[in-house]
Amino acid sequence: MNGKRLTIDFFHDVVCSWCFNISPRLRTLAEEFDLDIRHRTYVLQANRDEMIARFGSMDGAKAEILRHWAASRAASDTPEAFNIEAMREADFEYPSGMPAALACKAAEIRGGQQAHWAMFDAIQKAHISEARNIADAAVLHDIAAAIGLDADRLAADMASAETRALVEADRAEARRLQVRTVPTILVRDTGHRFVNGPLEDLRAQLLANLRLVA
Incomplete structure (x- = not known):
């Protein structure tokens, strides 16, 4: 290869269980190939x-989305991370991804793409593994503080x-696009556009793209 650094747009929604599967795979590939990952918040249902x-x-909505969770769990590298029953029993409505998207963008404003990615992964863990209500501002505040962000500053930025x-x-x-x-x-x-799949399939697609720009 010629050392070309590929730029990747990762369009995601924090409530997407398939995004939960692919994010750690992209992290592995980003380390292997020094990819420039650009995070794009694409909220499918904003409210x-x-x-x-x-x-x-x-x-x-909850019933249909949890069926997606079950399919994602079957294709996951870490199926134990899906807490489907806890989310099914949760006493809040299934959340829209908009508040969390604002939190991810607020993190990006202060800390760039890596801060966005850290916040995205932490929110997804809270949502999918811990069945927390990620539409709740207090929950997002706690997540930001837990990963070392200025949670009060983030809250102010979210409202901007x-x-x-x-x-x-x-x-x-x-x-x-x-x-x-x-x-x-x-x-x-x-x-x-990558076809979503296991790490080895994503790696093969990435290598094919690197050959195109060599």
């Missing part, structure tokens, strides 16, 4: 009304028009 419009009801605009810019970019599902992994240098 309760959008969830009801998509799934028919909030109960229907700048942060909201950055989240909406990512959603607009997804629409421009005709991204319709998460996760979507897009190689900016070649226009290739």
Whole structure:
């Protein structure tokens, strides 16, 4: 290879169980190949009304999404990390990903892409492994503090028009690129979109892209 550093757009939603599977695989590949990973917050349903419009009801939303969790668990490297029964029994409605997307962007404003990724992974763990309500501002505050971010500063940034605009810019970019599902992994240098799968499949796709730019 010629040492070319590929730029990867990772379109994700914190409530996406398939994103939960692919994020650690991308971390492995980023270390192996020195990838430039750009995190794009792509919230599929931004609020309760959008969830009801998509799934028919909030109960229907939880039931359908937990079926996705079960499929994701079957394809996961760490199936024990999926706490499906705890989320099924949780006494809150299944959360929209918008508050957590704002938290991830707020982390990015202060700490760049690595801070965004750290916040994204920590929120996903809280959501999928711990069945916490990640639409709750107090939960997001605790997560930020636990990974060493300035939680009070993050809360203020989450409420800012700048942060909201950055989240909406990512959603607009997804629409421009005709991204319709998460996760979507897009190689900016070649226009290739990864087919989601196990680590070895992702590695093979990455090597093919590196050959294209060699």
